[in-house]
Amino acid sequence: MSDFRGGALAALRAEIAALEAGGRADCDFLPFGDPAVDGLLPGGGLPLGRWHEITGGGLEAETSAAPAAFAALMAAPLAARGEAVWVFRRDDLFAPGLAGLGFPAEKLIQVCARDAAEALSIMEDALSTLGVAAVIGEAEDVDLTAGRRLQLACEKRGSTAFVLRRSPFGERMKRGAGSAAATRWRVASAPSEPPAGEFGLGAPRFEVALERCRGGRTGAFLFEAPEAYSLETTDGAHPLRLVADLGDRQLAPAQHRHAA
Numbered sequence: 001m002s003d004f005r006g007g008a009l010a011a012l013r014a015e016i017a018a019l020e021a022g023g024r025a026d027c028d029f030l031p032f033g034d035p036a037v038d039g040l041l042p043g044g045g046l047p048l049g050r051w052h053e054i055t056g057g058g059l060e061a062e063t064s065a066a067p068a069a070f071a072a073l074m075a076a077p078l079a080a081r082g083e084a085v086w087v088f089r090r091d092d093l094f095a096p097g098l099a100g101l102g103f104p105a106e107k108l109i110q111v112c113a114r115d116a117a118e119a120l121s122i123m124e125d126a127l128s129t130l131g132v133a134a135v136i137g138e139a140e141d142v143d144l145t146a147g148r149r150l151q152l153a154c155e156k157r158g159s160t161a162f163v164l165r166r167s168p169f170g171e172r173m174k175r176g177a178g179s180a181a182a183t184r185w186r187v188a189s190a191p192s193e194p195p196a197g198e199f200g201l202g203a204p205r206f207e208v209a210l211e212r213c214r215g216g217r218t219g220a221f222l223f224e225a226p227e228a229y230s231l232e233t234t235d236g237a238h239p240l241r242l243v244a245d246l247g248d249r250q251l252a253p254a255q256h257r258h259a260a
Helices: 002-020 065-079 095-100 116-127 144-157 249-258
Strands: 051-055 083-088 108-112 132-139 160-165 183-190 205-213 219-224 241-245
Touching: 051 065, 051 144, 065 083, 065 132, 065 160, 065 183, 065 205, 083 116, 095 108, 108 116, 116 132, 116 144, 116 160, 144 160
Parallel strands: 051 160, 051 183, 083 108, 083 132, 132 160
Antiparallel strands: 183 205, 205 219, 219 241
């Protein structure tokens, strides 16, 4: 009986995800490789052919250092399939740093936009271009109209977009009235831990909250990029590894210090 209920629940979630995708039941998914994360996402992974929102709190809302690194790690497997376009408003994207994270810099196309409106317009054009697998862009806010336009552009070629919510220096982040994003992630840097018996810095870590997920559930996690800045890579593995399921977000700051 439990297997039947589990199968029925999975089928219902798939139907809901298809409806929210505009009836497209052939949507692909990119799994993280850990059921603690994939079990919260519709289809068992990050929905592709959609757009996703990534933001940070405090100073990260202006610098977007940790959110940009997290977006690069999520987009890296897609960039291996085609070109990746990064649309920025400030010329502070460091391509060698992306390469160190494992992002294929040879697939990177950088475009500088004058403002958020132009950035979103360039993202739409890039998503509609043959051969582009992933598009990352910076925008302070994406209203419902712009969000629907992004989604339609994603559906043209099946490309996936990541919007980095980044506010101008010295200005408070605007609160949007709503969002058409498939998921919304809030990312912050977390203390790294060196391997057992070693000293120094460990692999980059990110404290991540999945704040919104269409057809899925929310959660909070501690991720690690174990192969970042390393010559040893594992083909086929997702570049992000789950270190701990933080559960109660109020306990997250205390928990990540003791994560294994």
